[in-house]
């Protein structure tokens with residue numbers, strides 16, 4: 001077993017861990033980043049599938065994500081806009097097909113009024129929420145005890161309005177059914193993007209992509225860190241100083257042992273308990289990590305010879321709370337003359353199609369796409385399903401959220417360091433929660449906390 005000494009050992013080479021490592025080295029500290037996979041990037045992964053460049057994980061950048069935008073600029077990465085010219089498609093109950101422009105779906109006037117009213121009420125509530133401290137809202141406990149679905153039922157009798165508003169947070173963001181998370185968790189999701197209106201606005205939230213793919217961010221950060229990034233190095237054990245003697249922490253992989261003054265666990269919270277702790281983490285952490293779970297969504301990529309929907313005047317943007325693929329977009333890759341659609345199959349619908357054979361699943365998903373775009377959607381030249389649920393070092397998508405009551409009960413302790421151990425990842429962010437922006441933001445904050453802790457007293 002090789003043994004090395006560093007100021008800080010970072011577990012996980014995703015956007016958060018690599019940002020923290022970068023900031024620490026800028027402050028003159030030595031680091032080692034230990035990554036379980038044979039690549040960096042975690043939930044950011046750009047790959048060539050049958051000749052098509054696909055972003056298997058995160059990809060979009062929105063204008064409010066200033067931490068991410070700052071990093072893109074620093075790394076010299078360029079962005080391009082998502083194609084959005086033309087009209088959008090909405091499928092109502094029983095497949096009723098309507099087109100629309102703007103953000104509000106083409107529903108009956110009474111339903112539209114309910115949707116607009118719900119958005120106004122949610123925006124007002126979200127304005128009262130500090131995304132970094134949602135548990136401090138005066139009604140936090142009450143809002144955390146009611147599921148988002150039930151909360152919507154208390155607001156309107158209009159089912160189509162509830163389904164649509166529910167879809168934006170449930171299927172589209174937390175990727176859990178609306179009965180499985182609280183109204184407070186829903187408000188945090190919206191507050192993390194500035195407002196509920198921002199989440200509803202696809203042109204805002206799915207604004208830009210990065211030339212070469214968003215995985216460029218971790219790849220370039222890792223390149224600068226050079227030999228300090230160790231791939232194929234899952235951390236199995238963390239020995240830490242629970243007594244405050246200053247002996248620090250030792251991270252142990254199968255063939256390397258890193259002794260450091262501090263450790264940053266930059267892994268999704270569901271994977272924190274994959275590591276053995278000597279001594280065990282305190283009671284509070286052992287409990288709270290059990291109250292977070294990953295959502296689940298299949299990101300479906302379908303590449304066609306041409307972006308045929310554009311010829312019919314369609315933007316490619318399509319929604320339906322009644323469809324297997326509840327949302328889909330033109331996701332054509334920069335510089336590729338072919339057309340790509342990306343669609344999402346969430347939570348219980350994803351469970352359902354994973355019970356089928358791959359062929360049956362593909363047929364069901366393409367059929368759903370054809371309901372939006374017509375029969376041409378049935379015949380892609382490249383088809384791929386991003387399945388993060390079977391990735392051992394992620395276990396779901398997009399990210400983790402608390403169970404009912406968990407956010408008010410445990411949220412404030414989520415990022416509290418334990419002795420020399422700090423926690424950092426997008427799932428623990430306020431602003432930018434569940435997004436790369438949040439991963440970077442928390443990475444910077446965690447690094448700053450360690451740098452501050454190492455400052456001699458009085459400076």
Ligand SMILES: Cc1cc2nc3c(=O)[nH]c(=O)nc-3n(C[C@H](O)[C@H](O)[C@H](O)COP(=O)(O)OP(=O)(O)OC[C@H]3O[C@@H](n4cnc5c(N)ncnc54)[C@H](O)[C@@H]3O)c2cc1C
Nearest residue numbers: 012014015016036042043058059060235393425426435436
């Ligand atoms: C399908 C999909 C689509 C998404 N779309 C978007 C989007 O459009 N825009 C956006 O901003 N965000 C999006 N996201 C979310 C975004 O990708 C994540 O929030 C972000 O990348 C998380 O970064 P992170 O560093 O916090 O965690 P991760 O990327 O999960 O990094 C954690 C790292 O820790 C490693 N690890 C885990 N356990 C150990 C261990 N014991 N030892 C060593 N290493 C370990 C993992 O292998 C991983 O590399 C999407 C995510 C998915 C999955």
